[in-house]
Amino acid sequence: xxxQKPDLHVLTVWRLRLLLVAILPSFLSAYFAPHIGLVWWxxxxxxxxxxxxxxxxxxxxxxxxxxxxxxxxxxxxxxGVIYTRVKAIPLTSVQYVSIATTPLQRLFGICxxxxxxxxxxxxxxxxxxDKADELRDLLTPVLPDGGxxxx
Amino acid sequence: xxxxxxxxxxxxxxxxxxxxxxxxxxxxxALTGGLLAWLRGAWIDLIVVAVILALAYAKWDQFKYxxxxxxxxxxxxxxxKRNSFIPMQKISTFSILRPFWFKPFHLVKVRIDTIAxxxxxxxxxxxxxxxxxxRLMRLHGAAHEQQASPGISAEYRPPVLGVVFLSxxxxxxxxxxxxxxxxxxxxGQILGxxxxxxxxxxxxxxxxxxxxxxxxxxxxxxxIRLPPIAAGVAIALLGGWLVAFLLNLLQTKNLRVQRKNDxxxxxxxxxxxxxxxxxxxxxxxxxxxxxxxxxTLRLYSVFVNAIGIGKDKSDIAAIIPFSTKSRAMRQLGLxxxxxxxxxxQLRPNGxxxxxxxxxxxxxxxxxxxxxxxxxxxxxxxxxxxxxxxFMLSLPAFWFLGVRLMDFFSSGVSRSGKHYTLxxxxxxxxxxxxxxxxxxxxxxxxxxxxxxxxxxxxLVVSTRAEGRxxxxxxxxxxxxxxxxxxxxxxxxxxxxxIPNWYERIFQRALAVWNRRTAGRKDGSKR
Numbered sequence: 001x002x003x004q005k006p007d008l009h010v011l012t013v014w015r016l017r018l019l020l021v022a023i024l025p026s027f028l029s030a031y032f033a034p035h036i037g038l039v040w041w042x043x044x045x046x047x048x049x050x051x052x053x054x055x056x057x058x059x060x061x062x063x064x065x066x067x068x069x070x071x072x073x074x075x076x077x078x079x080g081v082i083y084t085r086v087k088a089i090p091l092t093s094v095q096y097v098s099i100a101t102t103p104l105q106r107l108f109g110i111c112x113x114x115x116x117x118x119x120x121x122x123x124x125x126x127x128x129x130d131k132a133d134e135l136r137d138l139l140t141p142v143l144p145d146g147g148x149x150x151x
Numbered sequence: 152x153x154x155x156x157x158x159x160x161x162x163x164x165x166x167x168x169x170x171x172x173x174x175x176x177x178x179x180x181a182l183t184g185g186l187l188a189w190l191r192g193a194w195i196d197l198i199v200v201a202v203i204l205a206l207a208y209a210k211w212d213q214f215k216y217x218x219x220x221x222x223x224x225x226x227x228x229x230x231x232k233r234n235s236f237i238p239m240q241k242i243s244t245f246s247i248l249r250p251f252w253f254k255p256f257h258l259v260k261v262r263i264d265t266i267a268x269x270x271x272x273x274x275x276x277x278x279x280x281x282x283x284x285x286r287l288m289r290l291h292g293a294a295h296e297q298q299a300s301p302g303i304s305a306e307y308r309p310p311v312l313g314v315v316f317l318s319x320x321x322x323x324x325x326x327x328x329x330x331x332x333x334x335x336x337x338x339g340q341i342l343g344x345x346x347x348x349x350x351x352x353x354x355x356x357x358x359x360x361x362x363x364x365x366x367x368x369x370x371x372x373x374x375i376r377l378p379p380i381a382a383g384v385a386i387a388l389l390g391g392w393l394v395a396f397l398l399n400l401l402q403t404k405n406l407r408v409q410r411k412n413d414x415x416x417x418x419x420x421x422x423x424x425x426x427x428x429x430x431x432x433x434x435x436x437x438x439x440x441x442x443x444x445x446x447t448l449r450l451y452s453v454f455v456n457a458i459g460i461g462k463d464k465s466d467i468a469a470i471i472p473f474s475t476k477s478r479a480m481r482q483l484g485l486x487x488x489x490x491x492x493x494x495x496q497l498r499p500n501g502x503x504x505x506x507x508x509x510x511x512x513x514x515x516x517x518x519x520x521x522x523x524x525x526x527x528x529x530x531x532x533x534x535x536x537x538x539x540x541f542m543l544s545l546p547a548f549w550f551l552g553v554r555l556m557d558f559f560s561s562g563v564s565r566s567g568k569h570y571t572l573x574x575x576x577x578x579x580x581x582x583x584x585x586x587x588x589x590x591x592x593x594x595x596x597x598x599x600x601x602x603x604x605x606x607x608x609l610v611v612s613t614r615a616e617g618r619x620x621x622x623x624x625x626x627x628x629x630x631x632x633x634x635x636x637x638x639x640x641x642x643x644x645x646x647x648i649p650n651w652y653e654r655i656f657q658r659a660l661a662v663w664n665r666r667t668a669g670r671k672d673g674s675k676r
Contacts, residue, residue, distance in 0.1 A: 002639070003639055069639045071636070071637075071638070071639055073636050074593075074636065074637060076637055076639055080596065080597075082598070082599065083596040083597060083598050084596065084597040084602075085594060085595065085596040085597075086593075086594075086595045086596075086632065086637055087592060087593065087594050087595075088592070088593040088595070088635055088636075088637035089591070089592050089593075090587065090588065090590050090591075090593075092588050093588070093590060093591045093592075093614055117591040117592060117614070118266055118591055118614040120591040120592040120612040122592065
């Protein structure tokens with residue numbers, strides 16, 4: 001499989017999730033605004049700064065660096081924001097695979113793939129359901145006799 | 152078949168939570184009624200105790216097993232029954248543990264482990280008569296004999312000195328102190344408070360005497376007058392270490408390692424006799440472990456990490472306790488020829504030294520600085536501060552030494568299917584050998600600072616029931632990707648058109664590289 005990018009909708013999902021998270025600090029800032037002190041100004045500035053940082057920089061970089069592929073030996077996940085990472089999971093180590101969706105992901109028609117191995121696991125967000133199914137079938141093939149895959 | 156009735160005692164603890172009922176009742180009656188009110192309801196407590204005993208008995212009664220050449224079947228549960236079957240070929244480790252207190256009853260504990268299940272405990276534990284456990288072990292051995300292709304056969308009995316050295320270097324003062332403190336406290340409860348008070352008073356007196364006589368004993372070599380509290384700490388650490396050493400020695404004495412075809416059998420121990428039979432294919436990795444002292448003395452200890460070994464603190468994971476390099480490698484070659492280390496192919500560059508020493512460098516600088524500052528601010532506390540500063544600096548400088556050794560020896564190599572990783576983790580230097588199919592995850596990561604010279608850190612998680620990570624610092628990105636066959640048509644530089652913020656960063660990096668190169672050229676001229 002050549003290098004694949006997740007669905008662009010995942011960026012929207014992350015940003016919406018961030019907006020939901022921002023509700024609490026914005027409420028706190030608004031509620032305490034009439035009796036505002038220096039601490040609340042600092043608090044408000046800090047969360048707005050963090051929010052903008054995530055919205056403008058972090059998530060776009062995260063999306064841009066996120067990619068996956070499967071070669072003849074392993075599943076490769078390219079990711080990382082501060083660190084550039086390549087995660088390689090040997091196909092022989094894959095125990096099972098789960099496809100998970102959240103309400104926000106369902107709204108945009110995407111899902112996440114979680115790969116469980118003995119001793120570790122990996123996560124690919126923002127896959128279209130058919131891509132996720134295809135990847136799952138590739139990682140955990142069903143043999144005709146239902147037996148084990150030869151080592 | 153049923154297990155030994157002693158299992159009832161083992162099952163009791165699962166129902167001990169029911170004792171919360173009498174405790175709660177006692178608490179409520181203490182607040183509302185009195186002794187008479189509590190006595191009137193004592194029948195509830197008796198019923199609870201009877202229920203606990205009955206449930207433990209029922210659990211034992213319902214727990215049945217049957218083992219034949221195909222595997223082990225077992226049924227467990229009173230209300231929620233569970234029938235399980237572990238196929239013989241899925242059993243990674245079959246262990247028999249014989250604590251000395253079980254010997255009069257001819258009783259043993261059998262542990263059966265597979266790659267699945269809770270990493271913290273065995274998939275199946277049984278209390279059986281020794282002869283029955285022996286029968287199961289033979290059955291297990293025979294089943295694997297049929298499947299295995301005949302080949303390697305070797306045996307190793309390390310000399311007593313090797314086991315003593317192993318215990319010497321792997322003993323932990325803290326564990327010993329915990330053991331002694333628990334022992335004294337329990338002895339006080341059983342034999343009266345006077346005994347524990349007597350022990351503590353003796354300890355105080357000993358600390359005081361040592362504090363007074365240390366400068367005399369060392370003929371002025373240790374000129375500092377040791378405060379009694381520091382002498383007390385030193386005695387506690389030394390005593391704790393001695394106890395831990397003895398416990399370790401009793402756990403690993405009579406060590407014997409046998410290899411027959413695809414099975415490795417490890418046995419030994421005095422207090423608890425242990426006998427493990429494991430499939431060599433299920434060994435996650437072989438770990439050649441060295442401390443700063445043993446590296447300097449060129450001594451090697453070899454450990455195995457496998458499913459079902461190391462779940463209990465008393466488990467024996469060492470196969471070669473202590474030996475010189477040539478002997479250790481020869482024995483390893485005989486016992487596990489698949490897991491022999493190979494010379495480094497990838498190693499950190501010279502400029503990476505700072506990345507290695509940065510962690511211990513801070514405590515090495517800050518502890519002495521804080522000590523001098525403390526002495527300057529509190530001159531009356533000078534002696535105790537000097538001693539505390541010295542004691543705290545020791546592990547920091549030790550750590551620095553380990554990291555320096557790590558810098559000169561760390562790296563990665565590959566020979567066929569097997570990888571050798573050399574790295575350090577806290578105070579130990581590890582040389583780890585494993586096969587490709589034991590890798591759970593390869594994480595190759597590159598920080599912003601490593602982009603300039605295209606280096607990376609490698610973190611390999613090996614397949615085990617728990618998480619085992621091996622971290623190698625600052626090796627070449629491209630070579631690492633190639634070595635672990637993680638290439639595809641993508642590398643960080645080809646990630647696409649850089650965004651404007653990344654373009655700024657890359658331009659700054661290019662300027663920095665140009666300047667560094669210019670400076671290097673200037674110095675050469």
